[in-house]
Amino acid sequence: MSSNLAGIIPVAGHKSDIDLPWHHVLMPYDKNKTLIQHAVYNCAMIGCDSIWIVCDDSYQPLIRSIVGEKIEDPVYRYRAHTRHASDHKRWIPVLYCSTTTRDQQRRNNIGWSAIFGCLLASKTFGSLSKHTAPERFFVCWPYCKINSEALRTVRRKADKQPVVFSDRSLSVLSDDFLPFVCDNKALQDLRQHCYNLQVSMSNYREFNYLNLSTIFSILNNVDTCELQLDYKKISNWEEYCNFFK
Numbered sequence: 001m002s003s004n005l006a007g008i009i010p011v012a013g014h015k016s017d018i019d020l021p022w023h024h025v026l027m028p029y030d031k032n033k034t035l036i037q038h039a040v041y042n043c044a045m046i047g048c049d050s051i052w053i054v055c056d057d058s059y060q061p062l063i064r065s066i067v068g069e070k071i072e073d074p075v076y077r078y079r080a081h082t083r084h085a086s087d088h089k090r091w092i093p094v095l096y097c098s099t100t101t102r103d104q105q106r107r108n109n110i111g112w113s114a115i116f117g118c119l120l121a122s123k124t125f126g127s128l129s130k131h132t133a134p135e136r137f138f139v140c141w142p143y144c145k146i147n148s149e150a151l152r153t154v155r156r157k158a159d160k161q162p163v164v165f166s167d168r169s170l171s172v173l174s175d176d177f178l179p180f181v182c183d184n185k186a187l188q189d190l191r192q193h194c195y196n197l198q199v200s201m202s203n204y205r206e207f208n209y210l211n212l213s214t215i216f217s218i219l220n221n222v223d224t225c226e227l228q229l230d231y232k233k234i235s236n237w238e239e240y241c242n243f244f245k
Contacts, residue, residue, distance in 0.1 A: 003159055005181075006121040006134035007043030007092075009142055010113035011036070011055035011063070012099050013208075017236050023059045025142040026066065027240060035234060036063055039142035042179065044071050044092050046151040046158050048138055050125070051094045054117040056104075060096050069094050075152060108208045111215035112194060114139045118187050136162070137187065141177035145243065146229040151179075154225060162186050162222045167229040173220060175213045177233060186222065193218050 016024045025036040036053070043051045051071070055063055073090035099107075099116050107116075118137040126133035138158055146167070157163055158181045170176040182190070194215060198207045234240050 003135035004125070004133065005046075005048050005136050005138055005159055006118070006125075007040075007046075007048030007051040008114055008117035008121065008137055008139045009036070009039045009043065009051065009053045010110050010117060010139070011053060011059070011142060012104075013108050013110040013113040014143060014235070015209075018240070022062060023055070025055075026062065027234075029145050029234065029243065034066060035142045035145075036067055038145060038148070039140045040067055040071055040094060041074070042140045042146065042148050042151055043138060044073055045075070045148045046138055046179075047073070047075070047155040048092060049134070050121065051092055052117045052121050053094065053096050054113045054120075055096065055098060057098050060098065064096055067094055075155070106198070106204045106207065107194070109210055109215070110141075111210065111212050112207070114141075115187070115190050115194060115215075118182070119191065122184065122187070136181055136183050138179060138181050139172075140179045143233065143235040144177040145232040145234060146178070147227075150227045150229050154227065157225060162219075163225045164219055164222050165229070166224050166226050167231040169226075170231060171224065172212050172216050175211045176231065177212075177235065178229065178231060180216075180219065180222070182219070182222070186219065189218050190216065 011025050018024045026034050028034055040051055070091045070093050076090040097120055099113055121134050162182050164171050164180040165178050171178050172180050198204055232243050234243050
């Protein structure tokens with residue numbers, strides 16, 4: 001029996017030098033394709049049952065108008081041996097949320113946005129039924145371009161165990177925007193780790209500038225899966241320009 005896998009796309013809390021009326025994640029990386037749409041597609045490709053986009057309220061309407069409220073599972077779309085393919089479509093809901101006002105002041109960090117999205121997905125669906133509560137969370141960052149097809153090969157792995165995906169030894173543990181899967185135990189450990197980090201700081205705003213490797217350091221004991229993702233980081237203007245060279 002497959003577990004409930006929630007896809008989390010953290011948008012809020014990222015520090016970017018791209019200052020435009022629209023958000024960084026709405027920048028195109030290909031014809032008619034934006035970074036946020038790429039992240040949503042990656043969540044669908046790995047088999048998420050729901051997708052949560054964590055973004056500020058000010059950008060939410062524009063992102064929602066582009067992404068929409070559902071996406072078709074691409075694996076089900078291309079099942080060539082299905083007699084009536086239209087009867088086997090699998091739609092994945094896309095939900096939107098923002099961090100709390102307190103978090104925006106004290107924990108305005110993209111790493112915390114990922115953890116917050118996991119916690120909210122667990123709380124929301126868990127309050128409905130234990131059968132709908134996510135057992136694992138796939139965190140996919142909208143600040144990079146990766147080979148989506150490679151994620152299809154690890155659908156079962158992501159459904160069964162926590163794993164940190166890497167490409168050429170790069171991962172979230174090296175401050176790179178590569179995806180990972182965590183379970184509820186790791187999620188609670190991450191939350192407590194963040195609280196401990198903030199308590200030790202003389203100024204609580206220091207948390208806003210922590211890097212990914214510090215926030216997710218406890219994932220060091222999670223299995224690593226090396227994939228050929230053709231990872232390209234697109235987190236600032238220089239990286240965005242280099243991507244098209």
